[in-house]
Amino acid sequence: MRARESRREATRRAGRSWTVRTRVLTTMLAFMVVGLAVTGVLTYAVQFRALEDRVHGELLQEYQELKLIAESTEDDGSFTHTTVDAVLKAATESAAPSDNESVIALIDGRPAHKPRSQDFELVPDDSARSQEVLEQIMAVHEPGRTVTTTMTLGDRELRVLVASVQVAGDDAEGVFVIGNDIGVEKQELWQSVATFAGLSVVTLLIAGWVGYVVTGRLLKPLGALRSATEQVTVDDLAHRIPVPAANDDISALATNFNRMLERIQIGFAEQRRFMSDVGHELRTPLTIVRGTLEMTDLEDPDDVREAHEIATDELDRMGRVVGDLSELAASARPDYVRPAPLDMQEFARSAFARIERIAEREWALVRAADVVADADEQRLTQAVVQLAANAVRYSDEGSRILFSVDQVLGPVGPEIHVGMRDEGVGIAEDDQRRIFERFTRVDGARGSGSGLGLPIVRAIAEGHGGQVRLLSAPGRGSTFTLVFPQFTQRTGVEGDAEDGPGARDAAGPRGDRTDDRRGPAGSPHTTTRSS
Template sequence: MRTTTRGRRWRSVQGELRTVRFRVLATVLSFLAAGLMVTGITTLALDLRNLNSRVSEELLLQSERLRNVAEQGVPGGGRFTTLDALFSVFLQGDAPGRYESVMATVNGGSTFLPAGEQPSNLATPELLETAWAQHSENQTVFHDVTLDGRTVRLAITSASLGDGGSSGLLVAANEIGQQREQMIGSFGTFAVASLATLLLAGAVGFAVTGRLFVPVRRLRQATESITFEDLSARVQVPSGDDDVSQLATDFNRMLDRLETGIADQRQFVDDASHELRTPLTIIGGHLQLLQAGDPRDVSETQVLLLEELDRMQALVDELLLLARSGRPDFVRLDWIDADAFLGAAIDRIAVLADRRWRIDSMPGGRFRADRNRLIQAVEQLAMNAVQSTRRQDVISLGAAWTGTSLGGLEIWVADTGCGISAADQERIFDRFARAGVSRGKEGSGLGLPIVKAIAEAHSGSLRVTSQVDQGSTFVLSLPGGTT
């Protein structure tokens, strides 16, 4: 049992390590660590280079001071006659710095040291031998040596009074190794502080990214739980207006659209199967009752079956039309003369039934639309008007511009028929929905949904205004782009 639990925990940890949260956090920390490392190494290299330059400049100051003492001469006036006197006066001057030591020596003579202790013991035979071996006449030579396990930089300056007498050396030393060690130690402190900063940044980043990626985890959990049968799951949208919140909002909207689409699809399939079941039942029942030996019965049954087949074919054609309405090539736009369109449309619909047909308004101008689809929409509206009217009723067709000359176009089909109740007006644009009042042959319930689909394919809309026993007006609105 323990092994199983540990295994699950380990798999859970492995899964977390593969998440976007850890990849983002690891990337940020990697760049931060690289930046800190580059900063530390660069700073250390610059400090070491500056240390070398500064130490050399400070050592040269001793040589300059010796030259100034020699030029000033003996206190009270006069020139130095011996190097011993020069070195004695020189060593009585300013004390060396914290890491500096000074020594003077005369070839074959004495060695001079300042009073007090110095960081480095220069009065050793080995160092004197090195100094005389490395010196160069009339210039200062720098040389690094090891004294008591420490690196010391020497500035060896030759000295003479220019009278052909004895020569000497001024040896100034600086504990450069100790200063380097201090800088390297500071770099170690910086490295420890950087590591602590990375750990703190990692902890804070882990907590912050955990909160930021909560919607992402919820998205993942939602996608795992969502099935075709159940699309009700939603993701909680966090407060704020960042990309993650917008992602959660868009995901919920996508689920809303999918749920609505699938619900419409199911309803559509149920309604279609119901609508097709009736003619199929009629056909089957008449075939079962058909008397093959009775020519009259065969003839009547044949006519009835053909009518039912025609109705089924029309229903299938309308279903296919609605199915294609969502495709981008459903409409093909072209410039249409408005008056010519209305004239052609009234000629086509006037033969649908014996009604009082007329045109209310000719707007003039041209608009951009799919001529065939628009004629189809007007015919559907006219057929709907025929079903709601009687012989003496008026059915009118018209159009008008909205707004400026670059505004939209509204095309309407109005009738003086039975009208539509307020309750039915809310559902007549649904597939297979039928108004409660009709004065003609009942349709399939797909005519108005087809007109609505054509309007929406043109980025337009379809609306109705109606009162019972006073008539109805269906208005198809098309967007701008007119001339």
């Protein structure tokens, strides 16, 4: 047992290491890291590409200026510069190297001309270095062509354009060289990359801290929910978690969790009540059956027959009690009542055909409203039969029992009133307050009942969104009226009352009784039967 509890505790601790807060924050930061990385890579890839294109364009611009000088002519059509030296001298004198740019002109492999000022020298004054640079340039040079390449001269990364210069009538071989220190500009970009990376790290840290605080506040109800799930047990279902004021998914989750606990609590209460009721009601008949069997003289056929009859009656009573309790337990389910459009006139006739056979009474169907309502025909019939059986139990043979189905305009819409009126002993006012409680029986009943009929009727009424009303007085009979909203528009004949949807709360608090309603009235169709 301890080992199992230890494993559960270890599992719980391991689960807490990756809470919802941690997962949300990790996911958010992971997306931010990927987003910043992709943005940075694409942005600086574009910038490096733009740098390459710009440097290449500047080199070509210098080359175009050289070409214009070499092709310039006088008014008579002759070339202005007739020698390689003249062309290169004019080109270097007119050249204006930009930042990080250097120009030099070579004749027959030797330095000949260069601009007066520039950022750096392509060919240093140092003889050893100069010879090395000249060899690299001449290795790239191709007579009659222009070549662009990348060179490393010392600690410089250069983008170099090497142009061959030739003039007709001059055997000298000229080379015009333009070099751009692209490495310096790349270094500036890389510094920008480092700055972006540093700012991104700071942004992630700030976002992580803000996200940690915000998610902690947003997910605080989840911690309360987890704590509540650990505290809720079968013996303690009353615990509830606080619902945040914000109208969001977390508050909805907390609300639904509390509602779930409430439903579970009600279900357990109904289960306990069912078991308590079963134990309470079955104890007496079981005692009677056991006592009867123990005292039966097996040698006496009459005594055995009497014991058999008593045991059978008690077992039948137990069966009825269990059936009624099961019915009440089922009434707590949301699908206990399944409303559907129901023709109330046809229902009244069908229900009356059933109840007039229960016992010898003067049965009368005094009104059957020609309307359609949303109702469960099976449950309504069950309620009517229960009310009829109750009326028979508290009335004399040959007395009148009036049944009616009517439509009445309620406070917020039309209502259906299903009434059962008897001329029996009536119910005292004190008893009226408790008659709808389970196993409640009042004096004056003919025969025995389980005391569950009226609670079942009330459950059916509440399932239809209505209630049961009672008007009674000792010696003056009783009128039970099952009231519920009509919901659907009625269809029928002339004289119909105003149509319109009802409301579930139109009938007032469920199960309340009232004494300001009249019983069924009208011109009854009367029938008397013997049973």
